[in-house]
Amino acid sequence: MTVLVVGASGSVGGGVVAGLLERGVDVRATSRTPEKLSLPEQVGVFAADMNDPASFAEVLESVDRIFLYADLAQPQALLAAVAAAGVRHVVLLSSSSVTFPGAAEDFNGSRFLAVERAVEESGLAYTFLRPGGFASNAARWSWGIKADGAVPLPYPEAVQAPVHEQDIADVAVVALTGDSLIGKRPVLTGPERLSLREQVATIGEVIGRRLSVIEQTEQESSAMLSRYVPEVWVRQIIKGWREAVGATPIISGEYTQITARPSRTFRTWVDDNIDLFR
């Protein structure tokens, strides 16, 4: 069986490649800049852009299953090429935002829903991975933590259940190596609810420094985030925090049902990425 991982440079995609190799699967990988990938020799590496379906012509040959990110403008064209090549199963990295009330009207929910719908209509077998907020979003705080041990935030009491990207990759690997998750849409969350303030405190405990949270206005936060995040995302991030103040996000438990292992905690994510913060 040959599995194609689109986005092998990604934090989830990279974990998917590693997990498939551990299971002895024949893996191909794509990137828009394949020269930057550093993968074991047995992985076939190809240049491909999801927004240019023709760039997939060669890499799709004899592929059985494919892991896809949802960051594509015209999913129908790529999915038609995938189906025409004889691929039988798509594992799509979607988002739990599609399950929220009003998802179809929400910027984030609607873009993932559009890609999910295109996959359903393609006739391909599918698995939709629907993670909540990633633990890796905390990487955005690394600069402030390194500079002066301070994390500016507009809504420090926003509550999340941050999911470790390796948990998402583990479930993708289960989906890509058997039929048990065909037609399934697992929602993946971390095992615990933590406010942003508690996440900052956890980082401080792991690196052995007392960190502080500086309360910002939305405007201040927006101006700061805009330096490195596109404007449309800045609004989404701040809206997500605002709506999560005092919330009780679900803890899905699906990771454990699928893998028979406990979900990784936020602290584990910090341990795994400690160099970001010191």
Ligand SMILES: NC(=O)c1ccc[n+]([C@@H]2O[C@H](COP(=O)([O-])OP(=O)(O)OC[C@H]3O[C@@H](n4cnc5c(N)ncnc54)[C@H](OP(=O)(O)O)[C@@H]3O)[C@@H](O)[C@H]2O)c1
């Ligand atoms: N952050 C969250 O809280 C959250 C929550 C739910 C869902 N998500 C979704 O999860 C994804 C982020 O996952 P991640 O952290 O693993 O991402 P990441 O580390 O930023 O990697 C993204 C990957 O997507 C590939 N990619 C992007 N556009 C592409 C294109 N046009 N053609 C081919 N490959 C393309 C990139 O490949 P190259 O650059 O090498 O070509 C890269 O490998 C996003 O879709 C995001 O919307 C995020």
